[in-house]
Amino acid sequence: MVTRRTFLGLLASTVLPQPLMAADVDNEPDYLADWLRAGQMPHLAKRLPKFPRIVSVAAMGGTPGRYGGSVRTIIGSQNDIRFMTIYGYARLVGYDRTLSLQPDILESFSAVNDTVFTFKLRDGHKWSDGHPLTSNDFRYWWEDVILNKQLTPGGGALELRPHGNLPRFEVLDELTVRYSWDDPNPDFLPSLAAPQPLVILGPGHYLKQFHKKYQDSIRLSSLIQENRVKKWQDLHIKMGRAYRPENPNLPVLDPWRNTTPPPAEQFVFERNPYFHRVDENGRQLPYIDRFILNISSSAIIAAKTGAGESDLQATGIDFNDYTFLKDAEKRYPIKVNLWKMARGSRVALFPNLNSADPVWRDVLRDVRVRRALSLAIDRHEINMAVFYGLGTESADTILPDSPLYKPEYASAWISHDPDQANALLDAAGLDKRDEDGTRFLPDGRRMEITVETPGESTLDSDVLELVTDHWRKVGIALYTRVSQRDIFRSRAMGGRILMSLWYGLDNGVPTADMNPGELAPTMDDQMQWPLWGMYYLSRQTQGAAPDVAEAAKLVKLLGEWETAASSFERAEIWHQMLAIYSDQVFSIGLINATLQPIVHSARMQNVPEKALYGFDPTCYLGVYMPDTFWMKEDRPNA
Missing domain, CATH: 3.10.105.10 (Dipeptide-binding Protein; Domain 3)
Known part of the structure; x- marks a missing residue:
């Protein structure tokens, strides 16, 4: 028996267009021009997967955009840089605006009776450092993280062992992996699409330097001391944590990557030149070059937002700030939308x-x-x-x-x-x-x-x-x-x-x-x-x-x-x-069903006027794809 999920996964893989064989110069972001001139990264056609994910911006009610701009937002603490992995919402499988699951990082997936899940990666997909994303990244996480009792003493996430035992893991080829359970695991795909997703892969080529199995003991001891941790397991966890991206050197698959090591009062996230999505015109997403996250006291985030100090703000403001923020529209080039909160009760x-x-x-x-x-x-x-x-x-x-x-x-x-x-x-x-x-x-x-x-x-x-x-x-x-x-x-x-x-x-x-x-x-x-x-x-x-x-x-x-x-x-x-x-x-x-203010620059395009707002499953702004938001005029990148 093939479930509906199999059909959806296979359908998504059949509507992909022909491979992108050449890159129009106009489709290159200006932000990457210096790297391209210096030969420090390949041109667009070689940065994208053979079959990138095509996002029809027009079909979502928006307009295809232009590259450029820096977006300021305000966070209440350093921990809140995790909002970037929630907003970016790059997942193996993810929800669309109708809350249906579809392949994202994956080219396709199939699920048979919710017991056997087969995942196919996009040929040519790369991590943010340009290293190929392959089934070896799944293998590394399975064999060297999940099955390593020092790194995973509890036996693995509950989503992987709902009936007590871990699944069988197979590498079928360079781009295909399979997870199999004897009994159904209907939570597997939703857990991969979650705000804090189940992690089943990692950039093994980078993380091996922090792993006892692969690193020389003297060098490993030096890294432990340098990063102020007590043991190699803590080092690996710290350097490999993707949900709260504190390590600027960690390769990611998100639309923007952190460039600022903590502690800091400002964090700068810049575009991932190897991101796997493009719009209907072949322009690589995201449109926006940089996100600048400024830390402020939670008590004054609304005031700063109302003073025009944020270009995109959803957190740190509440419905009782609405009249103040709406009034600020008269003084600053901002727009205030109201989205319906998707929680069971405000x-x-x-x-x-x-x-x-x-x-x-x-x-x-x-x-x-x-x-x-x-x-x-x-x-x-x-x-x-x-x-x-x-x-x-x-x-x-x-x-x-x-x-x-x-x-x-x-x-x-x-x-x-x-x-x-x-x-x-x-x-x-x-x-x-x-x-x-x-x-x-x-x-x-x-x-x-x-x-x-x-x-x-x-x-x-x-x-x-x-x-x-x-x-x-x-x-x-x-x-x-x-x-x-x-x-x-x-x-x-x-x-x-x-x-x-x-x-x-x-x-x-x-x-x-x-x-x-x-x-x-x-x-x-x-x-x-x-x-x-x-x-x-x-x-x-x-x-x-x-x-x-x-x-x-x-x-x-x-x-x-x-x-x-x-x-x-x-x-x-x-x-x-x-x-x-x-x-x-x-x-x-x-x-x-209360309303949540969403404040954005009047220059920012494609932000829905009305939408559902919540942590799970909409990932705050995530399912509305901020990588498709764009600015009418550039703000200097200084």
Whole structure:
């Protein structure tokens, strides 16, 4: 049986045009002129694969562009240079704007029953340093990274061993590799298309110098000392980390490559001369020569953006900055678009079912309490006061943009009904109150909930101020605690947080073939059940097993999804999980389908006016291909 994925992969490989045999001089970026004159790199026809990926810009609603320009953007910390690998969105397979998978770095792929995956590379594709990309780069990563117990002591990423064992890996020829499992692994392709993709290849020709198997021990010791790490494994990881591209010498396949070693206050990414995509006119993408990332305090990114200091800004700004940014259009040559956020909820409350406080833990595990907390909230007031009525009152669930959407998931326990909330709290044994009307916990303490937040947006504090009033009316006192994101996450994972305020589901627009793991305890940073998530993540060696029946059922269903043989079966499992998750109110969603400002220079072309915005699966700007954005006039490259 050949699955739909096989058909899509093969179809994509059949519509490629004839090889690009000669390069028009006009199709060479001026930015590369000095290298070309000096003979330091070949001309376009020899830099591109024999069959490059042809991107029809016009078919995407844009216009084919011109080369040139530097784009400034602002980031909140050095770690945020990872946005360039998300925005660039070069993947073996990736999503298009309809969230269908298609070959990207790969020329084609096939998947048989989601057990046997065959990948074919593009003949002549090269890393950013000009070295050929071949099946040897897959072989290196498999044999010398994944199977090396010192580099990969855990046995490999969970996406590679969903049933406990790694796949069989085969090199079929110089351009073709195959991964085979005995049981279906439907998450394999989506994990390769993810914002932080599963890594199954690396530039072996470069990384071997940091590997004990290939490098002289004296030279390796020198490199370890030079890079201030303790052992060769740390050296290899540091020098080979592609997702956060801190090593300017690491060959990449992205549209832009980092040229700045950290630490720095400004990072410059320049065009990859060997990037594998071209437009319909044969012009190599990206159009834009350079991205300049300036580090600034997160608190003033919106102000700097509104002052015209960014040519493209999506992160560090929020909906509550919209009126300020829109007003800035009158003073600076910028344009503000509004994209729909693709998360399950713009803000959601996460009662910690693994709280270290045993009394609160028992209270929060009572579904009547979670339902009551949700029913007590007046979402309409929050929508009108904070989002100007432009959001949608909803549980923390998927959006109508997903083919899996059902209205009953969104409406579960969200009607503003203080009477029903009071009745549920009374039925849960929380019927005793003090003279101020605040309820008592079973041990006699006042029912005071501290909601913790990283405090990165005034929008969050505005929402919590309203929820405080709503919960007071049903006898619950709410207090807010703000801490830095790293501390906040650490406290949540340690069970020291009673309840958190954070974003809802990352992926609010899933298809049946996308992993539903967010709906089950699978990660240690899930704030409603971090210990249960750690138990799953560690293969039952750390944390604790879920001891709430519905949470355990979600884990069981996830296991069934991972072995399902068809999209139909996977859709049925998704629906079961969505129904349980929303009915059990494991997270308390408030408002979704809110709008995210996207600010760009008025000179920048091909930025969609409306689109979906989220981390997963759209990779923020990634699926809208910033390599096709272009500037009407050059900004000096100085």
